[in-house]
Amino acid sequence: xxxxxxxxxxxxxxxxxxxxxxxxxxxxxxxxxxxxxxxxxxxxxxxxxxxxxxxxxxxxxxxxxxxxxxxxxxxxxxxxxxxxxxxxxxxxxxxxxxxxxxxxxxxxxxxxxxxxxxxxxxxxxxxxxxxxxxxxxxxxxxxxxxxxxxxxxxxxxxxxxxxxx
Amino acid sequence: xxxxxxxxxxxxxxxxxxxxxxxxxxxxxxxxxxxxxxxxxxxxxxxxxxxxxxxxxxxxxxxxxxxx
Numbered sequence: 001x002x003x004x005x006x007x008x009x010x011x012x013x014x015x016x017x018x019x020x021x022x023x024x025x026x027x028x029x030x031x032x033x034x035x036x037x038x039x040x041x042x043x044x045x046x047x048x049x050x051x052x053x054x055x056x057x058x059x060x061x062x063x064x065x066x067x068x069x070x071x072x073x074x075x076x077x078x079x080x081x082x083x084x085x086x087x088x089x090x091x092x093x094x095x096x097x098x099x100x101x102x103x104x105x106x107x108x109x110x111x112x113x114x115x116x117x118x119x120x121x122x123x124x125x126x127x128x129x130x131x132x133x134x135x136x137x138x139x140x141x142x143x144x145x146x147x148x149x150x151x152x153x154x155x156x157x158x159x160x161x162x163x164x165x
Numbered sequence: 166x167x168x169x170x171x172x173x174x175x176x177x178x179x180x181x182x183x184x185x186x187x188x189x190x191x192x193x194x195x196x197x198x199x200x201x202x203x204x205x206x207x208x209x210x211x212x213x214x215x216x217x218x219x220x221x222x223x224x225x226x227x228x229x230x231x232x233x
Contacts, residue, residue, distance in 0.1 A: 002219035005212055028215040029208050033199035035218050117208040126208075153190030154200055160177055160187075161170060163204070 003039045003093025006120050011092070013122045015056035018044040020110045021117075022101055022135070026127040027147065029117050031154050034147060038094035042127075044107040045084070045099045051077045053097070060090040103138025104131055115164075129155045166205045174201045 005025055012019050021029065024036025043053055054077050062075040065087045073079075080086065084099035100106040104113055113131035116123045127135070133151050136144040158164070166174070178197035181187035191197055203211055 002216070002223045005216055025212065025215070028203075028211050031200055031203040031211065033196065033203060035215065035222060037219050037223065119209050119212055121209075149186075149190040149193040150195045150200070152186040153195055153197060156186035156190075157174065157177065157197075157200060157204070161174055161204075 001093050002037045003095060005039055008039050008090075008092050008095060009119060009124060010122065011056050011060075012041070012053070013124065015052050017053045017056055018049050018107065019053075019125075020107065020114045021124055021126040022098065022110065022132075023096065027132060027151065029119070029126045030129050030132065030151075031158075032147075032150055034150070038096055040096040040098060042098045042101050042107055042110045045081075047077065047081065050080045054080060057088075057090060057095075060092050062088045062090045062095070065089045065094060101127070101131075101135050103135040129158070171201065171205065174204065 009021070011017075019041040021039075022042050023038075023040030024032075024034050025039050027034045028036070043049060054075050057075060064071065064073050067073065075086070075088070080097070086097045088095045088097065101110050104110050110127065110131070111125055113128055113134070114125035115128050117126045118124075129151055133148065133155065136147050136151065175198075178187060178191070178201060181191055181197075187197065203214075206214065
């Protein structure tokens with residue numbers, strides 16, 4: 001099922017979870033025509049933020065994606081604190097929680113490379129085109145490298161048009 | 166994006182400057198017209214468009230008959 005991007009983002013916003021929107025949704029927010037089915041976010045890896053994030057997600061039955069059905073898993077603060085990246089299925093769709101972004105670093109560095117964007121009346125930090133290009137280049141997988149010409153063209157077009165967003 | 170800005174963007178993608186990233190993307194096969202249309206939208210509108218595309222593609226994916 002395609003993630004409900006708006007509801008997942010509102011969930012984080014309402015619970016004051018510190019995240020930066022990254023991945024395909026950030027690409028779209030910046031003007032890309034790439035289609036994605038999941039929401040990727042980089043979260044602040046602090047005890048308080050992790051607790052808020054786990055509490056917000058708990059009613060939406062988060063479980064590990066691609067793991068055996070009978071594998072015991074509970075998304076709680078201790079589990080997240082001990083780990084870093086989690087690929088989840090929730091009742092609102094697929095959600096990837098990343099503690100750091102390849103080529104950029106952890107939440108603080110990702111936040112520095114983000115821009116505030118208004119989505120459904122709320123403001124969210126969204127990874128900038130420059131940040132997206134940097135991370136895709138560093139990740140270096142075929143799918144990441146394939147996204148580069150479009151992202152670089154978008155940045156070129158915006159610069160030539162004198163647009164910030 | 167004003168109508169004049171849109172016309173300028175269309176002119177840019179029709180004849181991207183030689184050696185530019187726009188020219189490279191066009192050569193690579195990127196549909197630059199989609200980018201211009203997306204830049205006319207607000208961020209909320211872009212994400213609604215993504216939501217709609219993702220839901221539609223998912224329906225298509227699940228409607229493909231199983232090969233026997």
